[in-house]
Amino acid sequence: MNKKYLFLYTVGPVQSYIEQSRKTHDLYAGSRILSELTECVIEEIIKKNGANEIVFPYYRKNGGEISYPNRCVSIVETDDINNFGEYIDSKVKQSFSSKLNLTISSDKEAICKRQVEQHLKTFWSAVLYDEKRNYKEQYFNLEKTMGSIKNIRAFEQIDEGIGKRCNMCGEQRAVIFKDSRNKYLLKNNEGLCTVCYLKRAYLKNEKNIFPCTASVSLANWLEFIKNDEELDKIYKQYINLFPKNSYNEQFLYRHNITKSIFKNENIDLKYIKLNKIKNKLETLLRETQKRAKINEDNLKCTPIRQRKYYALVAFDGDSMGKWIAGEYFRKDVDFKQAQKTISKYLGEYADWVKANLKITNQSLFGSVVYAGGEDFLGFMPLENLLDTLKELRKQFKIMISDKLIDFKEENKEFTFSAGVCIAHYKTPLSHVISSARKMEKNAKKNSDNKDAIAISVIKRSGEINNSVFRWRNSEGKYLLDDMKFIKEQIGSEVFSDTFIRKIDRELYDMSYGLKKEKEKKTMRKYKNMIISELNRLIDRSCLVEEKKLEIITDMKNTISNIYNNLEEQDSNLENFVSYLKIAEFLGREPNED
Structure with a gap:
């Protein structure tokens, strides 16, 4: 006989897997892979029984690229909850393993399989669900059960023998090195474990899946070039001087046109003419500077120049656990409906961010690593940084907090705190990610009400400047306006x-x-x-x-x-x-x- 259960499933590890990255593509791929695993959970729950209900996150069928959080709360109907949970778990692990599309030598097959199987940490819990009982109490019991399960961790001894550690995570043994099949994915002397190679090889056949840090730094400068027919023609001629799949935007800086850097980027010097590349780049830079000067004189606009710095922005909803747990909801509201509503609004905000924050000719410039609604990680060029940050905060209030007026207590506002790290495009990405996360934590510690932003500038010279402040003053004016x-x-x-x-x-x-x-x-x-x-x-x-x-x-x-x-x-x-x-x-x- 079928019974109803409140079912919670989580996938991990999250931050360590996403943020152990050497390239922007690795960062993006880690986020996408985990999001796809949560999507797999949702789809399998619905596939099992069309009457099953997804409470959190907000599920959009055929919604394109969506960033889902690492947990899913649902109401399911089944005659055996243990078989149901094990079935969902097996499908998630199968989906993760299937992403490794690589022919591996027999001597490494066992270790690769073990690395994949041991990496993923999945947990699920379930409690009987009674529609006549208080939903909030049942949800608390579900979370309490999950907490108890996570407190008991099975210890697995890992013995991978002597060998080089992975260059990306530094934890597992490197088993995949550069060869003829992956020469454009790995650098010389770079070795990755199986799990990190999953990120590096993710959608490798799709061109320009995610911009590099140089591309983000140069976003406005490149946009100016692409909007000018003559400049765009010179730019395309310049790109064509490079062998297939070898060009990236760092080669728009003079100081990078050297034999050593070309060699480090796996570009065979036999197939390029270095002097021709230098001359064409000089032509592009000279013509761009000339047209930019005319543009500045005629339109009295901000100077257009090559930038070498970019911003990594991370934000997270303030007291998100308390909002989901209903602590800030009015006592008379339907708790389950309030949970579904906040999930829906978060999903709509995430969709808005993804649709509007792009490296294109518009007011909001940026590239989204993930946008789950209350949490965000993305890259932004400096020219539009302050306007973009302000707009993200304003829309969060409009699209989420203001819409919750029928559910939340009168004096409560759903806010977020942000951490921003501004760094040189050559600064190690892991250091930039760590700094952005640190700034996010500093913003949350700024005051009891949180709702703050912390900005750090890491100069190439080594100087660091940090500033923390609330988004708005007591009159509601944004402090970013004065900075602008x-x-x-x-x-x-x-x-x-x-x-x-x-x-x-x-x-x-x-x-x-x-x-x-x-x-x-x-x-x-x-x-x-x-x-x-x-x-x-x-x-x-x-x-x-x-x-x-x-x-x-x-x-x-x-x-x-x-x-x-x-x-x-x-x-x-x-x-x-x-x-x-x-x-x-x-x-x-x-x-x-």
């Missing part, structure tokens, strides 16, 4: 950056050596003196004569607003100066190789 104003004023050379460098130097002895609590008091105690000194420095940093008084007044008001807003948020002087230095960096990126 400073960026534009310095970028268009209305102001020099000397007032930022000088106030940094002057404040160093006053506050940076003090403890955090004293720094907060310093910011309040010496407010008038610091603002007065900033005003003096701003007067001397203005580089234009036309409307000089008006321009200087606007800058002084902006700097004063930033100071007041950060003081209101119990910030400190180091955070304030870092905010200014980040704005200056965005406006005038250093010329580094």
